[in-house]
Amino acid sequence: MLRVDGLSAWYGEAQALRDVSLHVEEGEIVTLVGRNGAGKTTLLRCLMGLHPGASGTVRFLGEDVSALGPHKRARRGLGYVPDDRGVFATLSVEENLLLPPVRGVRGRGDGPEPWSLDRVYETFPRLRERRRFPGTKLSGGEQQMLALARVLRTGARLLLCDEPTEGLSPLVVQQIGGILREVKAAGVTVLLIEQNVHFAATVADRHHLLAEGRVVESLDNDEVLAREHELLQYLGI
Numbered sequence: 602m603l604r605v606d607g608l609s610a611w612y613g614e615a616q617a618l619r620d621v622s623l624h625v626e627e628g629e630i631v632t633l634v635g636r637n638g639a640g641k642t643t644l645l646r647c648l649m650g651l652h653p654g655a656s657g658t659v660r661f662l663g664e665d666v667s668a669l670g671p672h673k674r675a676r677r678g679l680g681y682v683p684d685d686r687g688v689f690a691t692l693s694v695e696e697n698l699l700l701p702p703v704r705g706v707r708g709r710g711d712g713p714e715p716w717s718l719d720r721v722y723e724t725f726p727r728l729r730e731r732r733r734f735p736g737t738k739l740s741g742g743e744q745q746m747l748a749l750a751r752v753l754r755t756g757a758r759l760l761l762c763d764e765p766t767e768g769l770s771p772l773v774v775q776q777i778g779g780i781l782r783e784v785k786a787a788g789v790t791v792l793l794i795e796q797n798v799h800f801a802a803t804v805a806d807r808h809h810l811l812a813e814g815r816v817v818e819s820l821d822n823d824e825v826l827a828r829e830h831e832l833l834q835y836l837g838i
């Protein structure tokens with residue numbers, strides 16, 4: 602579904618990604634693991650077309666999207682959930698859900714089907730219960746659920762999630778796991794940044810370890826669980 606080849610990225614003179622190659626297959630949940638500053642956020646931003654100083658190839662659903670801007674990638678089915686979740690605090694849950702652009706009647710019809718409000722509420726009943734609540738009154742887990750649902754409303758088939766569990770309690774982290782499984786069951790593919798390697802191994806299929814802008818290892822769940830202690834030490838957690 603997604604194939605990245607030789608991706609490099611810079612901030613001015615400083616190189617943040619070095620020749621990154623990886624792939625994500627349809628229906629998978631794949632994580633990016635690495636210390637602060639390893640390049641994880643930069644990688645997701647490059648995939649979405651949000652980072653101007655990048656070279657290399659990004660292919661999505663067989664198409665080279667490397668030269669496309671973020672809105673065109675979004676139309677193809679890429680969705681980015683930033684680490685601040687991008688929820689509008691003063692708007693209600695429903696108003697937040699109604700914000701994503703709705704494809705015009707003369708749309709090219711080449712993109713995936715955006716989720717209707719009903720589909721969002723069926724998949725995440727908690728959002729229906731909270732639909733009149735302002736963003737400020739939501740828990741961290743509910744905000745994350747809303748952020749994911751908003752991107753699904755754009756018709757995303759591959760979600761690029763920047764550390765959805767960051768700063769959340771263990772109980773809420775488990776809830777996020779449930780949400781990601783729901784998303785996967787709905788046929789959506791996920792590439793996420795995740796520092797909690799134990800959680801990562803329970804929710805995802807494969808893992809890439811990033812260090813100093815490179816993919817240094819690719820691991821399956823058994824390898825992550827067998828090396829959990831070592832990985833936690835490496836990550837400084």
Ligand SMILES: Nc1ncnc2c1ncn2[C@@H]1O[C@H](COP(=O)(O)OP(=O)(O)OP(=O)(O)O)[C@@H](O)[C@H]1O
Binds near residue numbers: 639
């Ligand atoms: N706006 C920026 N200007 C200059 N350098 C930046 C900028 N954003 C990130 N960097 C640098 O690029 C490198 C990769 O940062 P990035 O945020 O992608 O890492 P990360 O793995 O996501 O870490 P974190 O979890 O701390 O966000 C780091 O060396 C960082 O200092």
